[in-house]
Amino acid sequence: MTCPASSPAVVLLSGGLDSTTALAATLAQGVTVPAAVFVDYGQRHIRERDAAIQIAGHYRVPLLCLDLSGFGALVSSALTGGDLATTIVPNRNAVLAAAAAGIAVDQNAHRVVLATHAGDAVTYPDCRPEFVAALSNALRLGCGVVIEAPFLGLSKAEVVAEAARLGTPMHFTWSCYVGGSQHCGQCRACTDRAEAFRDAAVPDPTAYAATGAAR
Numbered sequence: 001m002t003c004p005a006s007s008p009a010v011v012l013l014s015g016g017l018d019s020t021t022a023l024a025a026t027l028a029q030g031v032t033v034p035a036a037v038f039v040d041y042g043q044r045h046i047r048e049r050d051a052a053i054q055i056a057g058h059y060r061v062p063l064l065c066l067d068l069s070g071f072g073a074l075v076s077s078a079l080t081g082g083d084l085a086t087t088i089v090p091n092r093n094a095v096l097a098a099a100a101a102g103i104a105v106d107q108n109a110h111r112v113v114l115a116t117h118a119g120d121a122v123t124y125p126d127c128r129p130e131f132v133a134a135l136s137n138a139l140r141l142g143c144g145v146v147i148e149a150p151f152l153g154l155s156k157a158e159v160v161a162e163a164a165r166l167g168t169p170m171h172f173t174w175s176c177y178v179g180g181s182q183h184c185g186q187c188r189a190c191t192d193r194a195e196a197f198r199d200a201a202v203p204d205p206t207a208y209a210a211t212g213a214a215r
C-alpha cells in the first residue's frame, strides 16, 4: 500500500519540544491533521497534558487524550514514578504508536507522525530507525497505517532550529520530568533541552528553576 505524503496524519503530541515541532512541520506541509493524540501513560506528573492542550489550541487541532496510565503503573521508570536516573518506559514508543495507529484509522488517516529524533535512539531502543521502520511495516500490515518520523536523522538541536524556522510556540512546550510550575533545570530532560537551544543558537524561552545545570 502506498500512502501519499499529503494524506491526513495523526500526530502524537506529548507537549514537548519535539512533538510540537513535528505538528508544526506537518501542518506547514499543508497536511490535514484530524487529531493530535496525547497519551497519559502514568507520567509522574501531568504537566505535559496542559502543554499539549495549549499547543493543540494554538494550532486549532483537536486533541484526543488517551488514558494508558494502567500501562505506566505496571512498568518502572523515572517518568512513571521510579528511579530518576532511569527514564526508559519499556517499549513506550511502540505502545504509543500502535495506539495512535488505531486512532488514525478512526480518523480516516493513514499516517501517524512520531517526533523521535537521532538523540533518542542512543538511549531508547524503540526509537532506533530500524525499529521504527519495522513497526511502521507491522502497523501497515495490521491496519493500513504507516509511521512518519521526520526527525529520525536530526539531532535535538536541529529540531530546535526547525522549531524556530517554523515559528513554533516553544514557550508552551514542556520537557521537565519533575513537573511543577517551572522547568527544574536539572533533570536529564531539562539539561537536554537547554543544551539543544544552546547548540542551535536559538534563544531559550524556558524559565528554569535552577540555572546552574541548565545554562
Ligand SMILES: [Zn+2]
Pocket: 175, 176, 177, 178, 179, 183, 184, 185, 186, 187, 188, 189, 190
Ligand atoms: Zn527538569
